[in-house]
Amino acid sequence: MTTKEREPxxxxxxxxxxxxxxxxxxxxxxxxxxxxxPQPTNPLAYFRGLWxxxxxxxxxxxxxxxxxxxxxxxxxxxxxxxxxxxxYVWHHVKELVTPAGVLILFWAALGVVxxxxxxxxxxxxxxxxxxxxxxxxxxxxxxxxxxxxxxxxHERFDVLVLVWLGGVALLVDVLRLRFGWxxxxxxxxxxxxxxxxxxxxxHHRIVEAGRRGAAVLMWAGLFALAGLVxxxxxxxxxxxxxxxxxxxxxxxxxxxxALLVFQIGLCExxxxxxxxxxxxxxxxxxxxxxxxxxxxxxxFHTTGMALARAVVYFGFDRQLADDRAxxxxxxxERPLAILGPLxxxxxxxxxxxxxxxxxxxxxx
Numbered sequence: 001m002t003t004k005e006r007e008p009x010x011x012x013x014x015x016x017x018x019x020x021x022x023x024x025x026x027x028x029x030x031x032x033x034x035x036x037x038p039q040p041t042n043p044l045a046y047f048r049g050l051w052x053x054x055x056x057x058x059x060x061x062x063x064x065x066x067x068x069x070x071x072x073x074x075x076x077x078x079x080x081x082x083x084x085x086x087x088y089v090w091h092h093v094k095e096l097v098t099p100a101g102v103l104i105l106f107w108a109a110l111g112v113v114x115x116x117x118x119x120x121x122x123x124x125x126x127x128x129x130x131x132x133x134x135x136x137x138x139x140x141x142x143x144x145x146x147x148x149x150x151x152x153x154h155e156r157f158d159v160l161v162l163v164w165l166g167g168v169a170l171l172v173d174v175l176r177l178r179f180g181w182x183x184x185x186x187x188x189x190x191x192x193x194x195x196x197x198x199x200x201x202x203h204h205r206i207v208e209a210g211r212r213g214a215a216v217l218m219w220a221g222l223f224a225l226a227g228l229v230x231x232x233x234x235x236x237x238x239x240x241x242x243x244x245x246x247x248x249x250x251x252x253x254x255x256x257x258a259l260l261v262f263q264i265g266l267c268e269x270x271x272x273x274x275x276x277x278x279x280x281x282x283x284x285x286x287x288x289x290x291x292x293x294x295x296x297x298x299x300f301h302t303t304g305m306a307l308a309r310a311v312v313y314f315g316f317d318r319q320l321a322d323d324r325a326x327x328x329x330x331x332x333e334r335p336l337a338i339l340g341p342l343x344x345x346x347x348x349x350x351x352x353x354x355x356x357x358x359x360x361x362x363x364x
Contacts, residue, residue: 008278008287009271010203014066015290017059022301024057024239025133026338030326031309037122038129038309043326044241051237055225058238058249060136061196061260062267067140068200071147072154085148093144099299099352100137107131107303130302137299139189143197150194154201162202165195169254176253177233177246185251192252196260206268214268221262228255296349304345312340 030045031038044050071092078088111127114120143150153161168191175181206213229236234255240247248255277283324330 008284009275010066010069011291012274012278012287013062013267014070015287015294017063017066018294018298019290020057020059021133022297023338025301026305026341027334029305035122037125040129041242042239044237044239045243046325051235051241054236054238055259055262058259059263061256062263063136064140064143064193064196065200065203065260065264067143068197069203070200071144072151072201075147075151089145089147093141096137096141096144099296100134103299103303104131104134126306130306133298133302139193142190143194146194150198151201154198159202161198162195165191165198166254166257169195169252169257173233173254185253188251188253192254192256195257199260199264206264207271211269211272214265214271216265217261218265218269221258221260221265224258225255225262228258293349296352297345300345300348300352301341303348304343305341307344308340 028042030041030043032041033039044054074092075088079085107127107130111123114123150161157164169188172184172188172191176185206217209216228234234248234253235241235244235246237244238248238256238259240250246253278287
């Protein structure tokens with residue numbers, strides 16, 4: 001997409017959604033060191049009342065929603081220009097998979113080397129921990145592969161596609177929670193994130209509905225969230241919390257559908273205020289930087305965090321500074337918890353950002 005074809009507010013939402021995820025991982029990941037390697041948790045395991053914050057900070061539904069809107073517009077332009085489905089899909093998938101594939105191969109090779117040279121058991125677990133946030137990229141690539149089919153379904157059946165996907169997600173939850181069919185829950189990886197992506201196809205209609213339509217979505221999503229969580233069937237947190245009976249994210253539950261509706265409505269209510277600021281040159285420059293580097297930042301942020309943690313681990317007699325329940329000192333250290341990984345991540349972005357392929361990744 002060229003700059004003139006972009007919708008600045010969508011760029012803003014996409015960049016912010018990724019940056020929020022990165023900051024969450026950097027600031028709120030607590031690692032407990034075990035014989036099998038680092039085991040992650042977060043402050044929600046200690047302060048249960050904080051789960052309501054995840055209704056605003058778990059923003060991956062917004063990322064998939066924005067992706068659906070952007071990709072549908074891009075696909076329609078490509079089709080009007082005569083580009084084949086195979087060419088379009090391969091072009092976009094390649095630009096996402098290439099940098100992620102290089103990163104995965106690097107960590108896999110490093111894991112093998114460290115395991116062979118150090119002879120420790122926990123290296124493999126640590127490598128998986130570093131690469132685990134890339135799960136969303138695999139789902140995103142899958143949706144890109146299905147984009148022409150999903151666009152056809154949208155043209156043929158319109159809003160019924162959202163109803164069907166939402167119905168599948170709810171039925172899967174019934175099978176999971178009522179009948180114990182836990183294996184069926186993984187169907188919701190496709191149903192829930194596919195619904196979020198497909199909802200982006202309706203972006204322009206949602207915008208045209210104005211503030212009243214946005215308020216309807218926000219309040220409907222909020223009441224659905226409250227009802228589902230307070231029913232006792234689902235946890236309140238929108239991120240995984242060790243010790244919870246189930247997670248709303250892994251695999252996703254119908255609660256994420258309600259979260260999506262709430263966040264879409266909230267984003268549209270905030271649109272006028274944000275767009276007024278995006279019209280200012282300083283905000284435009286800042287948004288352009290965020291848009292360009294948000295995805296590379298996401299790709300490399302766990303690598304930067306791993307390097308920062310390694311410095312702490314080997315520099316302090318193999319002890320992790322935050323391997324304890326959060327106290328006031330831990331909270332005061334949160335700026336340092338962000339600064340450390342940032343210092344290691346920026347050089348990676350600069351190095352790989354010089355390559356044209358990675359520059360194009362930020363546009364998709």
